Amino acid sequence: MSFNILIAVCLAYVVVLFLVAFVAEKRASEGRLGWLRSPLIYTLSLSIYCTAWTFYGAVGYATRSGLEFLTIYLGPTLVVVGWWLLLRKLVRIGRQFRITSIADLVSSRYGKSNTLGVVVTLLAVVGSTPYIALQLQSVSLSFSVFANEAPVGVHLADINTTALWVAAGLALFTVLFGTRNLDANERHHGVVTAIAVEAVVKLIALVAVGVFVVWGVAGGPADIMDRIQQSPNAAWDPNLGRWISLTFLSGAAFLCLPRMFQVLVVENADERHLATASWAFPLYLLLMSLFVLPIAVVGIGMMPTGANPDLFVLTIPLALDQNALALLAFLGGFSSATSMVIVAAIALSTMVSNHIVMPLWLQANGTGASMSGDVRKVVLIARRTSIAGVLALGYAYLRISGGGASLAAIGLISFAGVAQILPAMMGGIFWRGATRTGALLGLVVGFAIWAYTIFLPSFGGASLLPDHIMAQGPFGIGWLRPQGLFGTYGLDPVVHAVFWSIFLNSCAFFVGSVLTFPAPMERLQGAQFVNIFDHSKGAQGWxxxxxxxxxxxxxxxxxxxxxxxxxxxxxxxxxxxxxxxxxxxxxxxxxxxxxxxxxxxxxxxxxxxxxxxxxxxSVSVKDLMAVADETAQIMEYSSQLEAKSEEVARAARQLREANDKLTELSVQKDGFLSQISHELRTPMTSIRAFSEILRENDGMTDPERRRYSGIIHDETVRLTRLLDDLLDLSVLENGQIDLTLAHVSIDGMLDRALLSGKPHEASDTLRVTRVSSRPNVVVRTDADRLTQVFINLISNVYKYCDATRPELTLRISDIGDDIAIDFVDNGTGIRGRDQAVLFEKFSRLGDEKAAGGAGLGLAICREIMGRLGGTIAYLPGQGGAAFRVTLPVDATGTQNPPDLKHS
Amino acid sequence: MKEPSNTVFLERKSYRKRRMMDAARVLPLVGVVLVLIPLFWSRGDGGTSAALIYYFGVWLLLIVVAAVLSRRLGDVDAETGD
Structure with missing residues (x-):
């Protein structure tokens, strides 16, 4: 297969990726997210964990160390399977606080400290650079495999040129789709979708090669098992320390790698996607590693000694002239490398621009963010420059290191570097006592030990760490040897580095946190991070x-x-x-x-x-008072509402009462009308009957005629009186009477009443006794009306007093400012039950005949007294019927003034 | 992470969900133990293929259990937040 076809296929693939990213970005900008936000895409995007290192390197790893390569996948599997413990909290915090990167998370947790942001950024850049170099190297290595049509003999110059082109192309893609929108917290739909496509491609490629190897080259699973038994790695001899530390390391790296944090937390669109990823991602990892050992043992069996086992995935199909399969494998490796580099570049550029470039720019501009200049542009330029810078660094590392080290070794060094963030991160989200100083100490100590024990020695030769230091330790101090700290040179270098860096990092972090006191902002953020599920509401205290x-x-x-x-x-x-x-x-x-x-x-x-x-x-006392004020206002407002509703209830009650009264009045009115018609009908009937007798009977004696006409006359008088009374009552009730006020003597009025109240036919049978507290009481009132009341009361005595020798006692007394006049007779009085209705209209008690009236007298009295500003009431317990009339000394102004006419 | 202290008894459904959460917390620990076991197997010939089968078996088991738990917990998360 010609190299040109390979280039063409590769370019076509890149164009497809650009198109996918472009279409996804377009859909997202139109709001048609749909499957772009599905848990499947999320899970596939996590697969950037599987880089070219795992695509090519795992087979090499398995060739060298057997099953140990599994640790690289088991660590993340355990972390993802335990999503409920850790990832859920991390993602919730990331979404809640709009975290943009792992540096941002650490900085934000420890009181938005930019120093920490800078340290984590530097750590991430230093840790990721070899990894990016590794990807570039693997892509160019795979290119060269095709270029030479030979599994061995790669030209170094070609590698570098290819790597440069790849780096440039990736930078272009990342700048195009990684910095489209400034908000790093917004999902990069284009990039994520392209990565998902690449994830599928690399899975299919590796599985295809695996299937080909198992069923095409070997004779099925059983044969593979046989070959494993024959292989150099058949003996089960796991290095306990390496297994444990590598599993731990890969789990830690899964959380701390900037690119993993980017897809895991920053690009997460929905927390529930984690639930799906918790099983789907381990499944992906399982499929990715299922054929690694088979490919390795088959490769060992068929490839010439000295062939690079890191490239078995490519070279086995090529050696068997399976060009299409080799091309697919190449695309798989290419996908693994590019997706990792793209996301890593985005994550690192975000960190560099946010934590290093922007603070510097702000400081350089002195007066601050409100001065002139477009910050958007500055941020974008910073981010784009950072992307180019990150890729340039990776390329530079590749040139300097010469690409000598095996892929797996570089990967592990990188893992160990970023894992130094783990103590500060875990402590930050689970321990409120973690402080900024502690985190800073831990990071610096861990970083230093990592660099000293594994990073610098990895360059090899005498370039950075002289041989004598490696062998004897600095200044000849043996227990400070880079790969044998405190005499532990029996340990595997990776285990040694991981153990000491993480252990001392954690110690420094813990001791630093315990001994220092956090600033208020740290404590605030710490409480919110640790208790993110208790109160998912940000409160940074402005x-x-x-x-x-x-x-x-x-x-x-x-x-x-x-x-x-x-x-x-x-x-x-x-x-x-x-x-x-x-x-x-x-x-x-x-x-x-x-x-x-x-x-x-x-x-x-x-x-x-x-x-x-x-x-x-900071939160000041004034602030707290403002908050308290607001609370008080709310409480006041709610109490006002309560009062309002009470008012409404009261109004409703009043309306109901009014309605009841109206109904009652309507009933009373009906009763009154029927009473009136009855009262009018009785005299009318007798008048009609007697007048008919007079008209019909001519032969009637004079005495008879006189008697009948006398009855008619009497009835007419009664009728007239009734009508007068009704008129009187109606006038009184409507308040239409005119009062003629004058100073009058009560005794005088009583004299007149005694004279008028005495019926014509009555003889002098009533004995009247007058008792007065003081002589000659004068009141200002309407004399005629008051006399009318007196007359009524006195005539009642004549009518109703049933004593054989009726007596009437008139008592005049002062009650406060009022004058009281009591009318007490010596009869049987009025029963308690009747006292209640005494003053109602038409209430006639006892014998109807004796009354000779319509039963309106006392009702009229009550109305008159009301108009005069006084009262009339039955006075019980006086030995007979007793009425008390009270009236003010001066009736002026006691009633509605418009009705009063002063004389 | 802590359970509300004012709730003494939960209805059956919420009780089930809480136990599912417990299971989700324990699962990674069980996984760690299962991963460690072969490291203490006797060293010797032919152990690698046995370990290969063992590890992929454990892996598959973890995936299946995680899938069951995630189905049960996927909705809980959105409802209660804990």
Whole structure:
């Protein structure tokens, strides 16, 4: 197969990837996410864990050390299977705080410390560079395999040229699709989809080669088992230390590698995708490693000695003239390498631009984020430059190291480097006592030991660590030898490095945390990270301060873009009940703004930018008081609401009462009308009957005629009186009477009443006794009306007093400001039951005949007394019927003034 | 991670879910132990193929159990957050 065809296929594949990324990006921008956000895509994107190192290197690893290569897959499997313990929390924190990278996570947890961000970034860059170099190397190695049509004899010059081209191409792709939108927290749909496609390609490629090897080259699984038994690795002799530390290391790297953190946490679209990935990703890993050992043993059997086992995946099909399969394998390896480099470049560039370039830029610009210049552009340029820089570093490492070390060794060194972040990260999300100083100490100690024990020695030769140091230790101190710290030179170098770096890292982290005291911001963030499931609400504690909202808008526009920033400000303003684009700089708003900015420039930078405009960042007593005030206001408001609802209830009750009264009145009115018609009908009937007798009977004697006409006259008088009474009552009840007020003597009125109240036919049978507390009481009232009341009461005595010698006692007394006049007779009085209805209309007690009235008298009395500002009441317990009339000394103003006419 | 202290008894369904969460927490630990076991097997000829079968078996087992648990827990997560 010609090299040109390979180049063509490769370019075509790259074009397809570009198209996939482009289409996905377009769909996402149109809001048609659909399957772009499926758990399957998420799981496949995690497969960037399987780089060219695992695609090519695993077979080499298996050739050299047998089953030990499994540790590289078992570590992540255990981490992912235990998602409920760890990954879930990590992803929740990442989403909640809009974490942009692992450096951002550590920086954010320890009080948004940028120092930590810088340290983690440096660590990540140093740790990832060899790994990127490794990918470039593997791609160019695979190219050269095709170029030479021979499994051995690779030209170094070719490797470097190819690597340069690959690096340039990857940089282009990453810049195009990795920095489309500034918000690093937004998903890179294009990149992730392209990676998912590559994940499928590499799985299919490796499985295809495996199937070919097992059933095409060997005679099926049984034969493979036989070959394993014959192979140099048949004896089961696992190195316990290496197995444990490599499993641990791969699990730690799975969490700490910047690119893994990127796909695992930052690109996570939905927490529930983790649940699917918890079994689907281990399944992917299982399939990826299923054929590794078979390929290795078959390769050992058929390839010439000295062939690079790292390239068996390619060279076995080529040696058997399976060009198509070899091409597929090549694409698989190419996919593994490119997807890793792309994501690593995105992750590292985000970290570099957010934690190193942006803070430097902010400092260089002195006056801060609100000054002129487009920050968006600066961030984008920083990120793009960082991508190019990261790839250039990888290429440089490849040139310097000469690509000599075997793939697996480089990979492990890289793993051990980034694993140094693990103590600070785990401590940060599970232990509230972890402090910034502790994290910093741990990272620096771990980093230093890692570099000393494994990274620097890996360059080989005398380039960085002189031979005598390697052999005898610095200054001849034996127990400080790079690969035998404290005399542990019996350990495998990798185990040695992992053990000492992680152990001393953790110790420094723990001791540093225990001995130092965290700043308020650290404690706040720490509590929120550790208890993320208790209160999933960010509260970074911005003070309500004198921030100029306009400055904030200016800054936000330059980071988020004018449209998005204005939309955000407007939404918040609307939520605050304000028109326009400038909301009040309330703490809630500042936090939200900061979170939005965090998505673009990282937590520390966003915090610094807002801080520059807003000022202080701590929670002050004033703040707490403001919060308390707000609470009080809310409580007051709710109590007001309560009062309002009570008021409504009261009004409803009043309405109901009014309605009841109206209904009652309506019933009373009906009763009154039927009573009236009855009262009118009785006299009318007798008048009609007697007048008919007079008309019909001519031969009637004079006495008879006189008697009948007398009856008619009497009935007419009664009728007239009834009508008069009704008229009187109606006038009184409607308040239409005119009172003629004058100073009058009560005695005088009583005299007149005694004279008038005495019926014509009655003889002088009533003995009247008058008792007065003081003589000649004068009141200002309407004399005629009051006399009418007196007359009524006295005539009642004549009518109803059943004593054989009726007596009436008139008592005049002062009750406070009022005058009371009691009318007490010596009859049987009125029964208690009747007292209640005494003053109602038409209430006639006892003998109807004796009354001779319509039963309106007392009702009229009550109305008159009401108009005069006094009362009339039955006075029980006086030995007979007793009525008390009270009236004010001066009736003026006691009743409705318009009715009063002063004389 | 801690259970609300004010709840003494849970209805059967929530109880089941909580036990599923416990299982999800224990699973990786069980996995670690299972991975370690062959390291203590007797050294010798032919052990590699046995270890190969053992490891892929354990791997498959973990995948199946994780799949069952994730089906049960996938919805819980969205509902309760813990």
């Amino acid at each position: 003070t309500r301060s004198m921030a100029e909202t306009e400055d904030l808008l200016v800054m936000a526009q330059r980071i988020l873009g004018p449209k998005q920033a204005q939309a955000l400000f407007r939404t918040v303003a609307q939520e605050q009940g304000k028109a326009g684009y400038l909301p009040d700089p309330e703490p809630v708003f500042l936090e939200r703004l900061e979170r939005e900015l965090t998505g673009s420039v990282g937590a520390a930078t966003a915090h610094a930018m807002v801080e520059q405009i807003v000022g202080g960042a």
